[in-house]
Amino acid sequence: MVADNSSAVPVAPGQFRSNLALDLEESDSGAADELSETSTDPLSDPDPEISYVVQKGDTLSTIFDLLHLSQTTLYKLMEADLNVLALDTIQPGHQLGFNLDTEGDLKQFIFRSGLTYKVVFDRREKGDFEFREFIEKGGYRREIFAGEVQGDLPRSMQRIGVRIAEAYQVTSLLKERMNFRSHLRAGDRFQLAVSRQYVNGEYTGNSVIEGFVYDGAIRKQSAFLFDDNYFDADGESLEKAFQRIPLTKRYRISSSFNPKRKHPVTGLIRPHNGTDFSVRIGTPVLAAGDGVVSRVIKHRYAGLYIEIQHNRKYKTRYLHLSKAYVRKGQKVSRGQKIAASGNSGRSTGAHLHYELHVNGRPVNAMTAPIPVVQTIARKKRSAFKQQVAELKSQMAEQLALAQKQ
Numbered sequence: 001m002v003a004d005n006s007s008a009v010p011v012a013p014g015q016f017r018s019n020l021a022l023d024l025e026e027s028d029s030g031a032a033d034e035l036s037e038t039s040t041d042p043l044s045d046p047d048p049e050i051s052y053v054v055q056k057g058d059t060l061s062t063i064f065d066l067l068h069l070s071q072t073t074l075y076k077l078m079e080a081d082l083n084v085l086a087l088d089t090i091q092p093g094h095q096l097g098f099n100l101d102t103e104g105d106l107k108q109f110i111f112r113s114g115l116t117y118k119v120v121f122d123r124r125e126k127g128d129f130e131f132r133e134f135i136e137k138g139g140y141r142r143e144i145f146a147g148e149v150q151g152d153l154p155r156s157m158q159r160i161g162v163r164i165a166e167a168y169q170v171t172s173l174l175k176e177r178m179n180f181r182s183h184l185r186a187g188d189r190f191q192l193a194v195s196r197q198y199v200n201g202e203y204t205g206n207s208v209i210e211g212f213v214y215d216g217a218i219r220k221q222s223a224f225l226f227d228d229n230y231f232d233a234d235g236e237s238l239e240k241a242f243q244r245i246p247l248t249k250r251y252r253i254s255s256s257f258n259p260k261r262k263h264p265v266t267g268l269i270r271p272h273n274g275t276d277f278s279v280r281i282g283t284p285v286l287a288a289g290d291g292v293v294s295r296v297i298k299h300r301y302a303g304l305y306i307e308i309q310h311n312r313k314y315k316t317r318y319l320h321l322s323k324a325y326v327r328k329g330q331k332v333s334r335g336q337k338i339a340a341s342g343n344s345g346r347s348t349g350a351h352l353h354y355e356l357h358v359n360g361r362p363v364n365a366m367t368a369p370i371p372v373v374q375t376i377a378r379k380k381r382s383a384f385k386q387q388v389a390e391l392k393s394q395m396a397e398q399l400a401l402a403q404k405q
């Protein structure tokens, strides 16, 4: 058995690198990446007058009561939040900040989740709120592990310092190619390259699998991240494709994705973070890709909506539904009927509002690059080969180190 065999190699920042290994600029400055162009650096914001850490059993409504803030104000916040749906995620431990005006009314509300995510809601005219969303980029560090199978694969990986969530990312990546019961033999060797995100030296919980090599007695398999998709060493895609439209056919688009949309009356920025399809109530809504249902929620403005988490970086949302056929935690596959469309929440007519998020940011689902590639384009093959070779040589060094011990 091998022990303590990880080594750290600094690598590039995570959020939008298209190629982890080739982009070697270190960005551990903790600088936040900002979505709205009108706002200032969130790190220079002063501490809020009132800070509140969400407790078990809290709802936004009970917290607002506690602070003598009106439910009307809460509804105004939720109206702005319709465009991010950040507040539906509040959990014990999340930090809320409140800044009040001289009348004791809320003028700014701050929501912080973990080390990497923050949304600031600022009050504008007529009590309406506008939001600014921030995602900390942090810095990524590559770590290499080499080990061998004793028992099942996740536990064999855990034993040498791989986090359990990382081990499950690996098994879910290879689930189409490997049977983790019948293909495993004690003593099979494996190597893993993973990039872990740190903000101010603290691990954020985000890890990106960059490469995995399994060298077994009866099975050899590998996975490498390249251009945001996973491929085996021969350049064959490991990931299942998404479907562009979560419906059985292409319906008319009544409103397109528009992050800069202004409200026609108030002039406030009210981004349209999705694509609206004009469909009759009851039209089947399909999962855009394989994944796990992460939310089934009834929201005052979004109506009944479903969120699906697809592997590590893609998330989709389906709003204003009339019926949900899935529950939270359920696994779904691409093309599976998950809901019936509707007109729930605040909606000007029957339609499906569909969102695609990449690394926590909404993107135009109709044009964004999504995993549809089956093999690597010829002109990119040499870059891919070079990247695989680099990771493999780091893995080989680690393997040699592990074997010496």
Ligand SMILES: [Zn+2]
Pocket: 255, 272, 274, 275, 276, 352, 353, 354
């Ligand atoms: Zn919409």
